[in-house]
Amino acid sequence: MKTLNMTLLAAVLLLTAVLVAGQTQDQRLQLSSLDHLAAKAIETVDVNIDGRLMRMASKLLSDEGDEKEVKSLIAGIKGIYVKRFEFESDGQYTSADIEGIRSQLRGPSWTRLMNFTSKKDGNLEVYLLMNGEQVGGLAVLSADDRELTVVNIVGPVDIDKLAKLEGQFGVPELGIESKKEKKNDK
Amino acid sequence: MNDDYLWDKSGEPDPEIQELEEILAPLRYQPKPLELPNNFPRRNYFPVLAIAATVLIALLAAGIWLRVKKQETEPPQEAKSVVPSVYKEPEIVKKNTDLSPKPVIRKRTRKKSINQREAVEAKEQLMLALRVASEKLKLAQRRTQGPPPNQIKNQHKIG
Numbered sequence: 001m002k003t004l005n006m007t008l009l010a011a012v013l014l015l016t017a018v019l020v021a022g023q024t025q026d027q028r029l030q031l032s033s034l035d036h037l038a039a040k041a042i043e044t045v046d047v048n049i050d051g052r053l054m055r056m057a058s059k060l061l062s063d064e065g066d067e068k069e070v071k072s073l074i075a076g077i078k079g080i081y082v083k084r085f086e087f088e089s090d091g092q093y094t095s096a097d098i099e100g101i102r103s104q105l106r107g108p109s110w111t112r113l114m115n116f117t118s119k120k121d122g123n124l125e126v127y128l129l130m131n132g133e134q135v136g137g138l139a140v141l142s143a144d145d146r147e148l149t150v151v152n153i154v155g156p157v158d159i160d161k162l163a164k165l166e167g168q169f170g171v172p173e174l175g176i177e178s179k180k181e182k183k184n185d186k
Numbered sequence: 187m188n189d190d191y192l193w194d195k196s197g198e199p200d201p202e203i204q205e206l207e208e209i210l211a212p213l214r215y216q217p218k219p220l221e222l223p224n225n226f227p228r229r230n231y232f233p234v235l236a237i238a239a240t241v242l243i244a245l246l247a248a249g250i251w252l253r254v255k256k257q258e259t260e261p262p263q264e265a266k267s268v269v270p271s272v273y274k275e276p277e278i279v280k281k282n283t284d285l286s287p288k289p290v291i292r293k294r295t296r297k298k299s300i301n302q303r304e305a306v307e308a309k310e311q312l313m314l315a316l317r318v319a320s321e322k323l324k325l326a327q328r329r330t331q332g333p334p335p336n337q338i339k340n341q342h343k344i345g
Contacts (some may be wrong), residue, residue, distance in 0.1 A: 025301035047315040049308060056301070057308040072317070080315040116329045126326050140322045151319045167315055 027129055028111075031151040033100040036044040037148065038123045041085035049080045064142050073162060084149040093148050097125075098141065101150055105139055114181040122147075128159075137160065 004013040040042045054077060055148065074080075085093070105112070105127045116124040129137030138159065142150040161167025190197040 045314065045318060047311045049312055049315060053304075053308040054312070056305040057312040060305050060309045070313075071216060074312070074316075080312065080319070082315045082318050084318055114330055116326065116327055121329075124326055126323070139317075139324070140319065142322050142325070149318065149322060151233060151315070151322055153319060156345075162316070163322050163327055165320035175187070 020109040028079060028081065028137060029101060029104050029150070031081060031101065031150055031152065034083050034085070034093075034097060034148070037085045037093055037097065042088045043084075043086040045082055045084040047080065047082040051078045054079065059086045069161075070165070071092065073158060073165070074079060077153060077157060079152075079154040081152040081154075082150070085147065087148075092146070093143075097148070098143055101141055105141070109136075110139065131156075133143045138162075 003056055029110075038046070054074060058071055058074060059075075061067040063071065087093070102125075104110075105125075110127045111130060113126040113128050114124070115126075118174050124143075124144070125141040127139040127141070129139075130133055134154060138151070138153040140155050142149040142151070191199045248262065
């Protein structure tokens, strides 16, 4: 009887471990379906930072000044995955490419925070993964004529802090917005 | 007398053999059906099955874990975009004035150096990722908070 109880306990623990692993998988989006776009893009950003690399990078951030803020922002984050493709001409990616990502975000754990659709400026969608009251993950899907960006952050993240990060804390602005505005002016 | 009796019971038997046969006769094999007792204890296979199931689940979990781990530890591809680097890479290699061979220390230093380089690369990648994420969120905020263009056009000067 004792052996049986121990066995059942071990089985329950293992099942819990499997479920936890499954949940982490849910939080992380599978972005490999976009890899084929790299060949068409003139500029590609592909960042895969898992928990181990996060810890390594975090160790290099100092506990003073601006880097302290970055360090506190990334504390608890288990991974950051970014794919951005910039194309020379329109129509280099298909709606199926976006749908592959969007379908993963339709799961019950994800909530769409905002959806901005414009013929001129393209689509911008922000999704949150909620763990009760806390944000457990973030996904941003941005698509316009010549750019496709997917950002996936696994773990708790302060969105307001992250939005304020550009141009601060030694994180220079990329100026993509102004680049786009200039393009629209022409 | 011949020995055939010993082989196939033919021919004339030896009296000594006959006597021995008679003595051993009660011990002769007598066919009868196997009788099992009614209260024969049946073996309980449940613990064995439970252990087998646990091992199976453990293997499955290990497989999933390894797969997740493998996906997570995929080497990050380098970004093609030119990003202004804020962080200055620390000087890792120090001049070694001692020329005597110290293989163990050198090995450790090399490993440390590789880890350091990996950490620096990870930090740069992290900054790049945060930059992209931040920029997109800021853009989202601007688009949700900013007034629609028509609203500005329709405003009239007062007075």
